[in-house]
Every structure is written in structure tokens, then in C-alpha cells.
Amino acid sequence: MHQPVGPAWLVWLETSGVAGAMRHWLWLYPLVEIVHIVGFVVLVGAAVMFDLRLLGLSRHLPAADMARHLLPRARTGLLLVLPSGLLMFTAHATEWAASPVFRLKLLLIAAAALNAALFHRGPFRAVAAWNRDITAPVTARCAAVASLLLWFGVIACGRLLAYV
Amino acid sequence: MSTRMIRMLGSLAVFLSASVGMVAGHHGWSGYDSSQTLHLTGTIQEAGYEHPHGYLRLAVPDKVWLVVLAPPSRMENRGLPRTLLTVGTTATVVGYPNRTDPGEMRAERITVHGKTVELR
Numbered sequence: 001m002h003q004p005v006g007p008a009w010l011v012w013l014e015t016s017g018v019a020g021a022m023r024h025w026l027w028l029y030p031l032v033e034i035v036h037i038v039g040f041v042v043l044v045g046a047a048v049m050f051d052l053r054l055l056g057l058s059r060h061l062p063a064a065d066m067a068r069h070l071l072p073r074a075r076t077g078l079l080l081v082l083p084s085g086l087l088m089f090t091a092h093a094t095e096w097a098a099s100p101v102f103r104l105k106l107l108l109i110a111a112a113a114l115n116a117a118l119f120h121r122g123p124f125r126a127v128a129a130w131n132r133d134i135t136a137p138v139t140a141r142c143a144a145v146a147s148l149l150l151w152f153g154v155i156a157c158g159r160l161l162a163y164v
Numbered sequence: 165m166s167t168r169m170i171r172m173l174g175s176l177a178v179f180l181s182a183s184v185g186m187v188a189g190h191h192g193w194s195g196y197d198s199s200q201t202l203h204l205t206g207t208i209q210e211a212g213y214e215h216p217h218g219y220l221r222l223a224v225p226d227k228v229w230l231v232v233l234a235p236p237s238r239m240e241n242r243g244l245p246r247t248l249l250t251v252g253t254t255a256t257v258v259g260y261p262n263r264t265d266p267g268e269m270r271a272e273r274i275t276v277h278g279k280t281v282e283l284r
Contacts, residue, residue, distance in 0.1 A: 029215035
């Protein structure tokens with residue numbers, strides 16, 4: 001808690017001025033937490049809404065239009081979530097880096113990103129063929145299920161960091 | 165599914181199963197055993213007024229406890245500014261031991277400089 005122990009770059013991060021401000025400024029930490037929550041509500045919210053469409057809900061809505069509306073929102077969410085997450089990480093960098101739950105969270109985020117990339121390079125290329133009133137191909141529905149599970153996992157890990 | 169992807173999922177599963185079982189205890193009231201109430205009076209050796217939780221190193225006759233307090237913003241609001249947690253002062257804390265770390269406890273309330281403050 002006082003003398004951070006771990007790899008040099010993590011110790012450097014934890015003893016930096018930014019990390020000190022995160023630990024000692026009365027309202028900075030809660031403020032950053034709020035930004036983080038707003039960020040992932042928008043990011044995961046957009047992902048979940050799109051996933052549900054892929055799974056067959058509201059199939060009268062064109063999938064390509066939904067993507068065009070939701071993806072920029074998801075990116076906005078990412079812009080809020082990443083810097084705020086990094087700031088909270090610096091405050092106790094060595095502890096977080098050593099936490100299995102935190103590592104699992106990073107792994108799930110990477111898997112969710114990979115899943116999204118594969119979806120865009122795969123079934124989404126042919127979206128014109130299943131844009132409206134048609135069941136999305138099985139690969140698209142699998143990607144939607146994976147996305148839901150991965151993002152719920154990310155949120156669960158994030159919350160459990162405070163309890164394990 | 166390509167073999168590359170199957171292999172990737174395989175190594176993911178190995179990593180995940182390796183992670184389970186080495187979880188270190190910390191934070192959150194559920195990590196503390198509330199069936200065992202501790203009353204500790206000792207000298208403050210070190211005090212941290214920091215997020216997400218403040219802490220004390222409290223020297224009692226037989227050992228030094230790591231006492232987990234509340235977030236600094238809450239302590240400030242409840243009338244426990246950082247100036248009250250001075251090194252060398254006597255403090256009394258009532259709280260619960262960590263379920264896994266025998267040197268750590270979480271304080272429900274603290275009495276210092278004649279002032280009692282609820283921390284939960």
C-alpha cells in the first residue's frame with residue numbers, strides 16, 4: 001500500500017504525479033469512476049442493442065442502419081472508458097497488474113475486440129443479403145452471443161475487482 | 165472454426181483455469197468476517213488518506229494491524245479530515261478481520277482525538 005513492489009514500469013506509474021493525484025485528491029477518483037461508468041454504459045449498451053438485433057429482435061430494423069447509428073456511439077463510449085480506466089489503473093498499478101481478476105478482465109476485453117473485428121470482416125460484409133426481415137446468418141448470431149457473454153464478463157470482472 | 169482459433173481458445177482456457185485459485189483477498193465488506201468484532205486501541209504508525217480507501221498501520225501491544233478505512237471523500241464529509249490521522253496519535257477502531265489476511269481489518273468506526281466517526 002505504501003511502497004509499491006513490482007515491475008519497474010508499474011512502480012514508475014504508481015509513483016507518478018497522476019497516480020498521486022488519483023489517490024489523494026478528494027473528488028478526482030470518484031469523478032473518474034463516474035466517467036468510466038458512463039463510458040461503459042454507452043459502449044456495452046450499444047453493443048448489446050446491436051447483438052439483440054442480430055439475434056432476431058426488431059428484425060424489421062435494417063441491421064446496416066443500426067450499425068451506422070450504434071458503432072460511432074460505441075466508439076464514443078470507448079473514448080470515455082479507456083482514459084478513465086487507465087487513470088484508475090495508475091493509482092494502484094502494481095496491485096491491479098497482479099490481480100487475476102484484472103488480467104481476466106483485460107483478456108475478455110481483447111476477446112470482445114477480436115470478436116467484433118471477426119464479425120466485421122466476416123458475416124457483416126454480406127449484410128445486404130440479410131439486412132431486413134431475414135434471420136441473420138449463424139456466424140452473425142454466434143458473434144452476437146459471444147459479444148453478450150464477453151461484455152457481461154468484462155463488467156462482472158470490473159465490479160468483482162473491489163470484492164476479491 | 166479454424167484450427168488456429170481452436171488453439172487460441174485452448175490457450176485461453178489454460179490461462180483462465182490457471183488464474184482461478186490465486187485470488188488475493190481485498191476490499192468490499194464481504195471479504196471481512198463480521199461475526200468477529202475487533203476492538204483495537206493502538207498508536208498510529210502510518211496513515212494513508214487515499215482512494216479508494218484510506219488506511220492506518222495501527223500498532224497494538226502484540227502486532228501492527230493494517231486497518232482499512234473509508235474513501236477520503238466520505239471521511240472528510242463525516243468530519244474526519246486528514247489532520248486527525250496523525251502519526252503517533254492513539255486511535256481506537258471497531259471492525260472486522262479480513263477472512264484471508266490475518267494482519268488486516270476493516271474499521272466500522274474510529275475514535276481519534278476524542279472524536280468518533282462512523283466509516284461505513
